[in-house]
Amino acid sequence: MAKKPKTVWVCQECGSESPKWIGRCSVCGAFGTMVEEKIPDTSESDTRRRISSSGGGGRPSRLNRVGSADRERIGTGIGELDLVLGGGLVRGSLTLISGEPGIGKSTLILQTAANIAARGENVLYVSGEESEEQIKMRADRICRE
Structure with missing residues (x-):
């Protein structure tokens, strides 16, 4: 059944x-x-479960008892951004940049992507708002400067 x-x-x-x-x-x-x-439906070993399999029953955990591994970080080439990110972007993670329209989020991210790509790293730029043409025009402007 x-x-x-x-x-x-x-x-x-x-x-x-x-x-x-x-x-x-x-x-x-x-x-x-x-x-x-x-x-x-998740297996017992899946750490993403809603309720802890350690018997916690969804109880809070003390942060000083939670293990954390040092993760490799990728410098963005923008000192202040690296500082805010704790040393750069964490390899294999997703970082969401948000804010009011027109404050320079797309420009900042495109500059970061260009800096990382210039070091030979692969970069995937994903946008849910801008067209390919808009991204290309900004990239031409930023990378030319």
């Missing part, structure tokens, strides 16, 4: 979760915002 997939109800306003449907979010008070989401 197949297991019934586990689900959780998530508020689309604040992200709070409930094990069952409720008409009004108990955290933010919004009505009709709870949406059912399936919880992926």
